Amino acid sequence: MKSFSLAKPVAGIIGVLALAGTISFAAAQQPRGERPQPRLTDLMQGAQVGHIKLWFAGKAGNWGLATYETRQLKARLEDAAQLYQSLPVNDITTMAKPLDAISAAIAAKDTRQFARAYDELTAGCNSCHQSAKLGFVSIRRPTANPFSDQEFEAGKK
Numbered sequence: 001m002k003s004f005s006l007a008k009p010v011a012g013i014i015g016v017l018a019l020a021g022t023i024s025f026a027a028a029q030q031p032r033g034e035r036p037q038p039r040l041t042d043l044m045q046g047a048q049v050g051h052i053k054l055w056f057a058g059k060a061g062n063w064g065l066a067t068y069e070t071r072q073l074k075a076r077l078e079d080a081a082q083l084y085q086s087l088p089v090n091d092i093t094t095m096a097k098p099l100d101a102i103s104a105a106i107a108a109k110d111t112r113q114f115a116r117a118y119d120e121l122t123a124g125c126n127s128c129h130q131s132a133k134l135g136f137v138s139i140r141r142p143t144a145n146p147f148s149d150q151e152f153e154a155g156k157k
């Protein structure tokens with residue numbers, strides 16, 4: 001799969017989106033290309049898992065895991081952007097800023113900075129859902145960790 005930067009979406013996306021304006025729900029479900037591709041809903045459910053795990057890793061100050069989850073989440077969003085070129089380009093590029101802010105907070109090992117960047121990221125999830133007329137898919141900070149089989153506390157094995 002071609003690598004792709006969130007900060008610099010391919011020109012093709014811009015062309016398509018200049019015409020489309022906002023995303024249509026049906027269009028978002030049409031993968032480009034012939035090979036079987038992950039469905040957008042599957043990529044999004046993966047993003048949701050990453051979003052949850054990232055929170056608990058950051059909250060625990062488990063910066064190694066937080067770095068890993070940030071990378072996974074970014075890759076999923078990049079896949080979504082590349083495979084589903086009808087996604088609004090602005091809603092994809094705006095994810096780059098909070099993802100960078102999360103990386104900066106991780107580098108600074110700063111849990112408060114992490115929480116602020118995390119909320120910005122979550123706002124980005126919701127802003128795309130709203131432009132896709134999917135405002136009912138509303139993301140927030142997780143309150144409980146459903147992944148009880150995984151250790152999130154830093155330094156534990």
Ligand code: HEC
Nearest residue numbers: 028029040041044047048051087091092125128132137139
């Ligand atoms: C650029 C646009 C965009 C961004 C950014 C985005 N989403 Fe989505 N998301 C969508 C679209 C479009 C769908 C509907 C997919 C479908 O049903 O085919 C969706 C659906 C979902 C769903 C519902 C999937 C299901 O089957 O229950 C979840 C959960 C979700 N997104 C989580 C997230 C999270 C978490 C983030 C942020 C880390 C995020 N999304 C960022 C566009 C986006």
